[in-house]
Amino acid sequence: MSGDIRPVLELAGIRKQFAGVDALRDVQLRLYPGEIHALMGQNGAGKSTLIKVLTGALPSGGGSMRLDGQAIHPASPLEAQKLGISTVYQEVNLCPNLSVAENVFAGRYPRRGAAEGFRIDWAAVNRRARELLARIGLDIDVARLLSSYPVAVQQMVAIARALGVSSKVLILDEPTSSLDDDEVRKLFEVLRKLRGEGLAIVFVTHFLNQVYAVSDRITVLRNGTWVGEWRAADLGPQALIAAMLGRELAAQSGRAAALPPFDIAAPALLEAQGLGQAGLLQPIDLLVRAGEIVGLAGLLGAGRTELARLLFGLEAPDRGQLRIDGEVASFASPADAIRHGLALCPEERKTDGIVAELSVRENIALALQARLGARRFLSRAEQTALAERFVEALGIKTASVETPIGLLSGGNQQKAMIARWLATEPRLLILDEPTRGIDVGAKQEIMAQILRLAKGGMAVLFISSEMSEVVRVAHRIVVLRDRSKVGELPAGSSEDEVCELIAATHE
Template identity: 50%
Template sequence: MRRIMSDSLAAPVVEMTDISISFPGVKALDSVNFRMYPGEVHSLMGENGAGKSTLIKALTGVYEIDSGTILLGGQPLSVTGPAQAQEAGISTVYQEINLLSNLSVAENIMLGREHRRFGLIDWKSTRRHAAKVLEGLSLDIDPASPLSSHSLAVQQLVAIARAIDIKAKVLILDEPTSSLDADEVAELFRIIRRLKNDGVAVLFVSHFLDQVYEIADRLTVLRNGSLVGEYRTEQILRIELVHKMIGKDIELLEKLETRTKASAEAGVPATEPFLAAEGIGRKGSVEPTSLSLQPGEIVGLAGLLGSGRTELARLISGVDRAETGTLLVAGQQRRFRSPRAALKDRIAYSSEDRKHEGIVDDLSVRDNIVLALQSDRGWFRQIPKRRQEELAASYISALGIRPADPNTLVRNLSGGNQQKVLLARWLAVAPRLLVLDEPTRGIDVGAKAEIQRLIANLAEEGMSVLFISAELEEVLRLSHRVAVMRDRRKVADFVNDDVTVGEIMALIASGSDDETDAGEDSPAVSGDDAGTMGAGSESGTPTVRTGA
């Protein structure tokens, strides 16, 4: 068991030791240690699949642990769900607010604990108590107002007020700032600091490094279900933190952002861009961002989970509506209100959520391939059956989809072949820009290599590709140009000319604060650096090449 040294004289309010949880075929947590102290803000860090959600669910009783111990206030904790955890003093405020928007603020704060008189709810006393709770947090909110009349930020504060009123010892905030603007984040942080001063242990889960470094006292890093280490925030550089989260060796480069931004002009083709986004953004999603793609260019989007990669891709593709900026497609201004509108300009978006926003499990391979093309034509102009068979056979052959039977239900295919079917669907509409969000995630090495070759070949034939991947090596291997996202905004855009993974990671890690305050040799509480990161058309057959 890895020991974690402490410089705190107080006993932990939460102590989880050697926690292991397994699901069929997956070791979700492997002998993980975690602790929190009264009056501290603690951040749980790690990439998607690191085990953060599983650890929280173990603490709140959603998951039963296979082995290990959980202590709350020094006593064994045994709960079978969030309700029991709340009674024990552990409250969670989720990203999706779990309050009742049709009730008042007071009713939400006091739900299930309303003041009663003669067996009936005393609404006046209930609202008066709720007002005192809000006043104790210096929140100017009318307790009688409908919760639905308030912003998401205010609703989160109401959820926190409820947690405090039930005497929470531990408050878990799960991605609380994902939909908040800067002023709303500042107000939330004011409340968090007040709770900290009152002795509440706050677990702050966020992908925004700047916010973590602003509010957190201590960090625990997980990777692939294992504990990497626990660190004091002021004793670990951002770039070291990214290293531990992703698990790659890195090199620190002085004035990297200046050099990479200066090189952005150096290899950009002189042709008119197919797509030019200027200052497009959406509140709570991504800050105003500019990005262009030339015909035949692969632009890679790099950044941690939650950096704004997917959000930017969805704005460009019409999946979400941009609230600011302009979008030019082939020199013409566009304002997409749906993915179908973008498809008319031959912009196709392939979602990272292959299961829920991509393939249709209950349809055949053939039906999945022709789905977008049929939608583009309109459902009253059915593609002839013979033409559907020709298209399916052509793409099955061109992309090497196995099994080669077009009547096979797509749910019976491997992940790699499902991804090929999804690519075939978008290639069938002959896109000029293909937006690919994590197209190789969760598939085997062989299928991944085939898809990477396909993408490169499509670009050679003039297609623009916006490529998103959490694997930085893959981004660098495929992209002509790389744009780096951090905390919902683009922080760099440069030609991929002998760029290293270390350089990209330095950009992802660098923040607005001066990091020279914490030197490279600053001691960490504990750590373990081992580990790894974790064109066709309706009228013709596909013209893609799948060879090297």
């Protein structure tokens, strides 16, 4: 940034406390027009809190905010938006059963004049929604239901909704966590276009490569404090990790955990033969042995989640056979699968698992209690011990195990969900994108737990879009493409080999 350009937004000395505990202490942020600024930090570092304070979603606990040199005190996100600060939050709150246009304008519909009773001007709603979407390069039918479009499009709709006419600052909290590579590229094109129009864009992500692909500058928070601000070109990935984690942790996180040896002659724990469902998944053969970590690689939509759901009794296969310990098994529901020792940690933590108003303790104990059934209740003390063990092991940042889980940061909620399924000590654990939204340090902790359990004989089916992770932890990699299995690769295969298999055209 050259010295003569003034920041469009300047935050200084920002504080925020929750129940007497500092979530933000003396935090600053400077944004210039026409830049993409990455806001980085571990899970619970305070990124979302800073954004919520800045946009009036949470009251500030002190400090100053200046927009174009003028002090501002937005009391609500709507007020912030009127000032020109637009936000897409980590938890996208759109309505799937409203139309695209309705989602863009819900709560602030353009209305007709007094003579017509201030009725909503639907023609204007649709026209202006089309204009806003065109601004970010999206040409879709705005009258269709939002749910009829893929997540990536829904994400763009959220951005269009956020972008007011007079936006100066656009804030995106983990916008890419459920997008595939192609969709991320498209999103970045949109961000670059908006940057070209002079917007200042704040971008939160846990994907380090994305930081370098798109951002001009980086601000790092650690434990609610400001660590520093750099030009992206001046802060390499190692230095960035060190800034986020602190020196000691960064040194540890560089060390790759060793893949536990696994007995190739171990008996098959789970064996699928020609398992499939019309329209969902082509017939698939899959073998998982005790103590084996099988990676499931493929692009978004390749059928990985569908396979997990079939194995776990969430979908009923209409062909093929499933065997557990050599015995034919058929699961009418997840309860059947759980009885056979399976567990599935699903991908969509918001919809599939978190009970926001229950405590961290109750959320972690939930699946184990369900497995034990009504005959064996976990005492409060047992639940506490269990929860505290996992809070420690996975580094879940929470004031106590009695804190309602909804008050934890997004990544820490995700860690608690993994703990919930690890606690059941399943024989086969299916993890669907377990490290999404999780910071680099916590990823290591989760991988270490998985490797430790595998060493003890637990089998793991590991689904991840991050190829580097799959090749590092898997004894064997099963590759899916277009809802069918295209091959298997042994441990030690490279990312390139997996990519080749994914990209290979059908013969």
